[in-house]
Amino acid sequence: xxxxxxxxxxxxxxxxxxxxWRVVSLAWLLRLAIxxxxxxxxxxxxxxxxxxxxxxHREGIESMNAMAFGDFAYKPWIDDGWFQFTRLxxxxxxxxxxxxxxxxxxxxxxxxxxxFGIVRNITNDVFAQRFAALLTAFFPSIVYWxxxxxxxxxxxxxxxxxxYGVVELRRRWAAWPLAAIVAGLLVLIGVxxxxxxxxxxxxxxxxxxxxxxGSAMNLRTLLIPAALxxxxxVFGYGYFASGEVQNSIYFDLDYIxxxxxxMGDHGTGALFEHGEVHRWGSSIWGDLRAIAxxxxxxxxxxxxxxxxxxxxxxxxxxxxxxxxxxxxxxxxGMEMWRARRxxxxxxxxxxVVLGVYIGGTTNAGALFRWTTQIMPYFxxxxxxxxxxxxxxxxxxxxxxxxxxxxxxxxxxxxxxx
Numbered sequence: 001x002x003x004x005x006x007x008x009x010x011x012x013x014x015x016x017x018x019x020x021w022r023v024v025s026l027a028w029l030l031r032l033a034i035x036x037x038x039x040x041x042x043x044x045x046x047x048x049x050x051x052x053x054x055x056x057h058r059e060g061i062e063s064m065n066a067m068a069f070g071d072f073a074y075k076p077w078i079d080d081g082w083f084q085f086t087r088l089x090x091x092x093x094x095x096x097x098x099x100x101x102x103x104x105x106x107x108x109x110x111x112x113x114x115x116f117g118i119v120r121n122i123t124n125d126v127f128a129q130r131f132a133a134l135l136t137a138f139f140p141s142i143v144y145w146x147x148x149x150x151x152x153x154x155x156x157x158x159x160x161x162x163x164y165g166v167v168e169l170r171r172r173w174a175a176w177p178l179a180a181i182v183a184g185l186l187v188l189i190g191v192x193x194x195x196x197x198x199x200x201x202x203x204x205x206x207x208x209x210x211x212x213x214g215s216a217m218n219l220r221t222l223l224i225p226a227a228l229x230x231x232x233x234v235f236g237y238g239y240f241a242s243g244e245v246q247n248s249i250y251f252d253l254d255y256i257x258x259x260x261x262x263m264g265d266h267g268t269g270a271l272f273e274h275g276e277v278h279r280w281g282s283s284i285w286g287d288l289r290a291i292a293x294x295x296x297x298x299x300x301x302x303x304x305x306x307x308x309x310x311x312x313x314x315x316x317x318x319x320x321x322x323x324x325x326x327x328x329x330x331x332x333g334m335e336m337w338r339a340r341r342x343x344x345x346x347x348x349x350x351x352v353v354l355g356v357y358i359g360g361t362t363n364a365g366a367l368f369r370w371t372t373q374i375m376p377y378f379x380x381x382x383x384x385x386x387x388x389x390x391x392x393x394x395x396x397x398x399x400x401x402x403x404x405x406x407x408x409x410x411x412x413x414x415x416x417x
Contacts, residue, residue, distance in 0.1 A: 031105035060086035081190025108146025132383035269365035332381025
């Protein structure tokens with residue numbers, strides 16, 4: 001494979017497979033090193049890095065013995081599937097948090113080839129494809145949340161499987177992308193049922209709107225989302241989860257406002273003052289202000305000058321990087337829209353997931369964790385425009401990072417692609 005770095009010479013770089021193997025291997029080893037540090041220092045518990053991880057571990061130990069007596073109930077796997085998966089792993093292997101962390105870091109790096117595949121469907125720019133993969137592999141928040149016992153690596157991978165499958169099936173028919181969508185949806189119904197319900201509803205729009213150039217609407221375009229719409233019937237949710245939308249508390253505005261108040265009325269991460277948590281529907285101006293404040297907190301979850309806990313200090317590198325990325329992210333968003341015939345599933349699905357968390361979250365700490373599920377698509381947008389200005393800091397960093405993992409060699413000076 002050849003790629004042009006600048007007009008002076010052409011480079012021969014390693015194959016995509018070799019590149020991805022290097023990136024995934026190093027990303028996995030980096031996460032493993034962090035997990036080992038956790039184990040040696042007991043940092044998760046001493047610094048209270050993740051109370052939810054402690055809860056999964058505690059309940060996994062308490063409930064794993066039930067499986068020894070044949071308790072493999074199906075219903076608890078819906079929405080509470082990560083608790084059930086944890087106790088299954090503890091029952092089959094050993095009740096050690098380290099085992100779950102190894103699974104999570106593996107799920108975390110499995111995300112990288114999927115992101116690479118999605119970007120490859122959007123652009124032919126080799127450097128943009130590889131830079132997106134590198135950003136996803138080593139971005140601070142993605143690395144951090146994948147080293148804990150949380151369900152976020154599983155849900156992040158599930159969303160990537162769905163987007164990858166839709167992007168691929170819009171371009172050509174193949175069994176693997178369809179299987180990827182089904183697998184992603186099945187994971188989501190176990191760990192985040194509300195996302196399963198929302199995404200199964202918007203899948204038809206992801207398939208049919210802004211069709212790729214030269215890809216006409218055909219019977220297969222209609223049959224695939226129609227068939228996927230039957231998946232919720234297996235769980236009693238109705239066709240395209242219509243019954244779940246009507247009956248689930250997740251779609252009740254009063255319940256959502258109750259959760260917002262409970263989440264945002266206390267703690268250092270609260271987005272609103274005590275007693276002033278915004279409730280949806282109170283006023284248009286109030287709704288718009290709450291959306292703007294929450295969206296800002298997605299990218300700047302903590303004030304670096306006021307960080308006073310281990311978790312807040314860990315968020316500072318993310319804040320500083322995102323502050324620098326604001327402008328290229330805006331440019332990348334516009335580029336994604338211009339390329340919407342190829343990028344539409346990314347735009348729609350990532351946008352809807354972002355909307356879900358803006359709608360239901362009033363705590364910056366929760367946003368920092370949950371929006372990691374769509375951070376790869378923000379990074380993807382940045383990678384698309386990273387090399388527009390060859391002398392910019394971002395472009396030079398991106399070039400060096402890509403070449404570091406691409407084993408480049410100069411082929412023909414003063415030659416061009």
